[in-house]
Amino acid sequence: MAELYIGLMSGTSLDGIDAALVDLSNSQVRLLDFHYQAFPTEIRQNIMAISHADQAVLLKNYGCLDSQLGCLFAEAAQALLAKAATPTDNILAIGSHGQTVYHAPEGKFGFSLQIGDPNRIAEITGITTVSDFRRRDIAAGGQGAPLVPAFHEKVFADVQHARTVVNIGGIANITVLDNKQILGFDTGPGNTLLDLWCQQHCQQPIDYNGDWAKQGEVHPDLLKVLLDDSFFHLPPPKSTGKEYFSIEWLQEKLGYFATIKPVDIQATLVKLSADSISTAIKQYAPQTTMTLVCGGGVHNKLLMQNLSDNLTCPVYSTAQFGIDPDHVEAIAFAWLAKQTLLHLPGNITSVTGANKPVVMGGVYFGSTQA
Template identity: 55%
Template sequence: MPDAPDTAAHYVGIMSGTSLDGVDAALVSFQTEFPRLIASHFRPLPADLRQNLAELSLSADVSLQKLGETDARLGELLAECALQAIAAAGMNPDQVRAIGSHGVTVRHAPECDAPFTLQLGDANRIAHITGLTTVADFRRRDIAAGGHGAPLVPAFHRAVFASPDENRVVLNIGGIANITILPKNPSQPVTGFDTGPGNTLLDHWAQRHLGQPIDRDGAWGASGQCHQPLLKLLMDETYFERSPPKSTGKELFSPAWLRAKLEMLAKPPAAADVQATLAHLTARTVAQAVQRYAPDTESVLVCGGGVHNRHLMALLAELLDCPVESTGKFALDPDWIEAMAFAWLARQTLLGLPGNLPEVTGAKHRVVLGAVYPGRLG
């Protein structure tokens, strides 16, 4: 008979990013030194919930009623997704130690007078419905320590991708793109930051003109031509020139931001050309960040939804002087890296270990992240 699962070694990570496409839930085993994905579950966000989250993240006039109801509904959905991932592994909740839930960011303002970040997805409901201890609200402790609260995944990238033989960059292309710089010299610090838009504007433009949530394989963008005057306007954004640590979100790179840039042109480009140009924007800003802050990079490992955009991946390969490959090369599915990271972060919290990297977030020191919501199963 196979050994019974070690309940202290199995965690579920739940992630829903700025693209608002859905919820990723990953059941991860830490029985060995290298984390292993046991099972996963993806659930698209219901249209009305997605609309509410989009409105809350972009509107200056927020309804507290809508905020509270959305938080509650999302918490219930996240709990269901966690249970589905556990069931997909043929396991029961009592065989899992805890859940790490990122939630959905509806506002990220780490540089205002009173810095803050806000993620929805009521962890009380997750803990109650699943019966499992839930760790959530990871970002605010880093902000309390003087950091940006983002990106947090680089600590996990270091744990699973750092190599003494090669200078690597891990590129996550979610709604926002971010890089983790992993020097092969262990005496050098791991750094990283948000480079700018990833999929968020590409997805918005595809939804608007194709009626589809994504430009599948980047085919539509590949059919267009990069509009150089528009690209110049898009690149003329002070965020790209700022030095790290830095983080950003849809608060800056929003449909309104794109619309304002388009209105500066005497004649609007064809829709496919705008899509092509947005792909060039993501690729150029990533490449510039790598070339400026990690010029000795020997390979770039890509994860997140953007890895499936063949047009974008081809542009990155053209712009970067090193191999650009999926994290699948290391048997880590690129679609589940972030969810796995929040399982890892939950484990760090329950072990009393820090989860942030001050060189990445700008925090004054390392801290144990998150709030713990006890479950009835231990």
């Protein structure tokens, strides 16, 4: 008998909502259908407005956006069910990551804040919703990120060969899968700086295929200054977000130089993402026999080429291993929702640094389940 869950994901790229309908029966992971819902421009701008580091935010604006996003997540789930012609009553739960607006897990009172009110999702859809996954791990002394390595182990591990899974969203992270210990951490910027710089200079949301960056040349001195940032030299466990690797961060680094052509800065930022990812793999996963890439960065051909050039092992899209790279994270949060409902841990302590495995997320019961 099928065990149907929905996973909802909106990442640091702020483009929209991924919704996955997943059958998790018999220890399998099978995607049944998928729906993508882009954010309206105003919503995207409002998310960006409250996500800047050290910026005052009106609680009214924060609360309204939290509710709006909850409604949009619910709409995405309903659109997915309509597309799949699947009744609401067939769904055991929704796992909603929410939209991260600030991630700062360090220190005694560290936190990670995701919005997209799960009360609204449960009320509108009638489906039990699991959300707020990261904060329980932080309460247990962890980074609250990355959370997908447990799922990566489930679907991509090979008992005979060490593999590294790279998720290139706004922020990039790696999962090292071998038979000794699972390791994972954020490596630094993935697409976030590329997107911000492209938006500022090309008035388009992303650098499609890396075509603009291909027209530029890497600036070696700028690349060195960028890679000298202390984050890249921290040992894991570690995590970061767009509030750290921001346009202000980049402008500060650019202050060391006279004018550099914008297209050359874009080319350098591609190299920054590729080099920081590949350096992490070489340092912490030298035994890797293949690298599997998921997330939006897989579509940046220049970034993928730079990554392949940096590594001696082959680099593949996760599509070649049965899961579309754009679907991995949404499926992961469906799986994490099931873990929560079964009272099973969703974190890996060697990844997040938590002092123990914990059951993650809050459960908001729907009208059809109790």
